[in-house]
Amino acid sequence: MKKTIITTAVLASLACSAAYASETSDDIAQLQQQVNSLNSLIANMTNDSIHVSGFASGAYGISNNDAGYAGYDSDGSFHEDSLFGVQATFKPSKKLEATIQMVAKGAQGWTPEITAAYLGYTFDNDIKLRAGKLRLPLFMLSDYLDLGYAQPWARSPEEVYGVPITSFTGLDANYELELDDSYVNFQLFFGSEEMSEQTSAGGSGSVDDMIGLVTTWNDDYWTVRGSYTIATIKDINFATITHPSYPEPITVLPNIDSESASYASFGVRYENENWLLMAEATQTRIDGYYSDSNAGYVTLGYHINQVMPYVSLAQLETVDNTERDSLQNEFQRGNAQALTYERKSYSVGARWDIQPGLAMKFDVTHSTNFDGTNGGLPVAPEGTPQEDSTTVFTIKVDATF
Amino acid sequence: MYKKITVLLLGAIFSFSALADIVVVGNPALPDGLTKKDAKKIFLGKKNKFTQGDLYVIELSSTNPMKTTFHQKVTKKSLAQLESYWSKQLFTGKATPPLEVADVNTVKATIAQNPNGIGYIDESDVDSSVKILFKP
Numbered sequence: 070m071k072k073t074i075i076t077t078a079v080l081a082s083l084a085c086s087a088a089y090a091s092e093t094s095d096d097i098a099q100l101q102q103q104v105n106s107l108n109s110l111i112a113n114m115t116n117d118s119i120h121v122s123g124f125a126s127g128a129y130g131i132s133n134n135d136a137g138y139a140g141y142d143s144d145g146s147f148h149e150d151s152l153f154g155v156q157a158t159f160k161p162s163k164k165l166e167a168t169i170q171m172v173a174k175g176a177q178g179w180t181p182e183i184t185a186a187y188l189g190y191t192f193d194n195d196i197k198l199r200a201g202k203l204r205l206p207l208f209m210l211s212d213y214l215d216l217g218y219a220q221p222w223a224r225s226p227e228e229v230y231g232v233p234i235t236s237f238t239g240l241d242a243n244y245e246l247e248l249d250d251s252y253v254n255f256q257l258f259f260g261s262e263e264m265s266e267q268t269s270a271g272g273s274g275s276v277d278d279m280i281g282l283v284t285t286w287n288d289d290y291w292t293v294r295g296s297y298t299i300a301t302i303k304d305i306n307f308a309t310i311t312h313p314s315y316p317e318p319i320t321v322l323p324n325i326d327s328e329s330a331s332y333a334s335f336g337v338r339y340e341n342e343n344w345l346l347m348a349e350a351t352q353t354r355i356d357g358y359y360s361d362s363n364a365g366y367v368t369l370g371y372h373i374n375q376v377m378p379y380v381s382l383a384q385l386e387t388v389d390n391t392e393r394d395s396l397q398n399e400f401q402r403g404n405a406q407a408l409t410y411e412r413k414s415y416s417v418g419a420r421w422d423i424q425p426g427l428a429m430k431f432d433v434t435h436s437t438n439f440d441g442t443n444g445g446l447p448v449a450p451e452g453t454p455q456e457d458s459t460t461v462f463t464i465k466v467d468a469t470f
Numbered sequence: 471m472y473k474k475i476t477v478l479l480l481g482a483i484f485s486f487s488a489l490a491d492i493v494v495v496g497n498p499a500l501p502d503g504l505t506k507k508d509a510k511k512i513f514l515g516k517k518n519k520f521t522q523g524d525l526y527v528i529e530l531s532s533t534n535p536m537k538t539t540f541h542q543k544v545t546k547k548s549l550a551q552l553e554s555y556w557s558k559q560l561f562t563g564k565a566t567p568p569l570e571v572a573d574v575n576t577v578k579a580t581i582a583q584n585p586n587g588i589g590y591i592d593e594s595d596v597d598s599s600v601k602i603l604f605k606p
Contacts, residue, residue, distance in 0.1 A: 104575070120566050124557065158559060168563055189563065195517070204562065212562040219558045245518045250507060289510075289546060342546065375550070422550035425532040426557075469557040 123155040126217040128224075128465035136459035137447040138414075138436050139227050140176055148175035150224055150465060154184070154215055164191045184215065184236050184456050200240040206256060206283050207232065209294050209336035209349050217467035221345055221379055221420055223432035224463060226366040226413060228385035229351050233446075235261040251288035257281070264305075274305035274321065276330070285358040292338040300330045302355055312400055322402050323396065328356040339418060345370035345377065358396055360408045361389040368416075375423070381416040384438075385445055412436050412444035418463075424470060492540050495600040496525075496588040497581050504603040510545050512588060514555065515565040521586075527568035528580050528589035532570065541592050543606040 131145030132138060140149035161167075170185035187201030204212045210225050214235055219222075239260015246253045261277040281298030305325035309318045336349035350365040363386055370379035374434040390409045396402040418432035436444060437458035449455045504512075504520050509517035511523055530537040532549055541547050547555060556567040558587050571577055572590045581587035582599040596602060 121562075122560055124561065133525070154561075158563075158566060160566075166563075170561070185563070187563075199563070213558055216557060218562050219554045219561075245517060247519075252516065331528075340551070342548070345579045372548075425553040469553065 074241070081223060107458070118160050120158045120160070121155070122470065123153070124218060124467070124469045125153045126215075126465060127151050128463055130461055130463040132462075133460045134456050135449075135453075136436075136444070137454035138434070138444075138459045138461050139224055139463075141461050141463075150217075150463065151175035152215055152217075153179075158186070163180050165189070174215075195244065197243040198240065199243070202236055202238050203241055203258070205235055205237045205262070205279075206258065206281065206296060207298055207332045208296070208334040208351055209338070211235065217430075217465065218426070218428055218469040220467075221347070221368060221370050221377065222381065222416065223418055223430040223465040224434075226364075226368075226381065226383040226414070228383040228412070228445075229349060229364045229366060233264050234262050234276060237276070239279065254283075254285045254287075256283040256285075258283075272307045272325070273377045274325065275303050277301045278301050281332075284318045290339055290341050292336075294334070294336045295339075296332075296334045298332040300332070302328045302330050302359070305359075314400065319398070319400060322401055323358065323398070324356060325359065328359065330355040343372050345372070358393050358405055358408070360387045360410075361392075370420070376419055376421050378419045379417075381414075381418075383414045383416070384412065386411040387445075406453070407443055407448050410442040410445035411438065411440050412442075412446075413438040427466070427468045428467045430463070430467065432465070433460065434463070435460045437438040488562045491593040492536060492543070492590050492606060493596065493602045494544075494588065494590050494604040494606070495578075495581060495596060496603045497585050497597075498601045499585045499600070500588065500603065502603070506544070506604065506606065509604050509606070513541075513545055513568075513590075515559060515568065524586050525588050526580075526584045526586040528577050528587060529568040529570045530574075530577065530590075531570045531572050536574075536590070536592065540606070 081427040093162055127147070129145065129147050130139065130141045130149055132141040132143055133151050135142045137412040140146070142322050145215035152172055152174040154170060154385060156168065156170040159167045166189040168185060168187055168189065169183065171181045172184045173179045173181040183202060185204055187199045187203055189197055189199040191197045206212050208229055209229065210220065213219050214225060214230060236381050237258075237260040239258060241256055241258035244255045258279070260279050261275060262279075263275045264273050277300065279298060279300040281296060282465055283294065283296040286294060287293070307320040307322045307324060309320050331352075331354045333352040334349060337347070346369055348365070348367040350363070352363055354361045365382065366381060366383035368379055368381040370377045393402065393405040396405055414434050414436040416432055416434040418430060421429045423429055435458065439457050443449070443455050446456075446459070494504060508518045508520040512520065512527060513529070515527070532553070538549055541549070541552055545552065559565040561566060569580070571580060574595050577589040577591055578595070578597070578599050581589055588603065591600070593605075
């Protein structure tokens, strides 16, 4: 992409000088020569071994109340969905590559975080092995969650993608099988990750012994993807406070020593010249009192020239509510009720493709049907009533370069 | 000033001629027998039966209207869909997008210098430096 820019710039300057040059055949011959040498220069820039590229999103969102959906409140914010990412890929040979990706998010004070850093090697049998820090492919969009440009919405469905970890450290193996007019891709991965960000319930710890398999089939229009991951959640420690009813300091929720977890996802995407359909269903299971949930979304869009209006429905629901009722400690049992939640979100929006690599999005999301829970949103401060619905308005620009 | 206008007019004529027949061309050293399916896969950077991925694909930049026409015919993707596709491939580490050049002459020059070079140009621009592999 950089080369195109250089070429265009040089050609443009040549064109300008052509416009001002006197029309003698000498000048034209000289120009022709310049163009020829430029062409061969470009031709020799082949087998480029370094590829630098990036993506960025700038967004403003505001909510009708302070429920905190997607991090927004009634004051509005430019931070929550704004980010800047860069990626550099070095290819010393056809088989070996090294990639580093960094993303700075407005929601995290623009502190750059390394989201991928790996060495990749492609064997003669086309199996590609990668080792290092990789994107965690738990669900259909997880691989490119920060890449707003490649997504139809202003924001990927929070109900599925509000997960605390997005990368892991370990290795994966990729193999793609070419069928007649479609492909099947297998990705097997192993690894672990510290949860640097806190979980939604406020604890921090690690996800260990992750093993996952992703299978994706795709042809010109369809993508069908299934994945299953198992992991062990370890050493989740919660904040300790002193409570008048208890003689000893107490954690707000029972610390988790080690619990088994699983993540399953089934997703479908269809896109032709006019229509876009995306749907995904996911299941998160964690042994013990921590939330088990089912989530999913369905999105339908229609391309009208450069604009694609869309409608979307997403839902999230915990399915192990009785497990939390059996907690021994009354204070912790009370707090654990925040881990029981449900909600449905309805979105209407549009994506406007301004030019290749640049899109603008408008979105209104109304989230409701909390059924007396906090809807999986932050617990309201003492003395403030828990909202039972919320509406977030978002305007966003996504670019890739 | 008049010369500037001439340059602009020439530009307009060149882009108009881009609406004629587009052909997939490659270095004369490449084998024959490129199918439509192969062409589609090659220009999306996918595995294909024509070669084992040794091709050097030359793409036109988005400012060139031929790109839109070619992809409508061959990959069935709009420029925005194509850009979205490549950004996904790139940032998930699956593939890097092909080299982009601004005009047909650079496509030909690059193909001529690379035994695995493949690109697309207008049929009227075909000369001995390249050979026609496929007519969409």
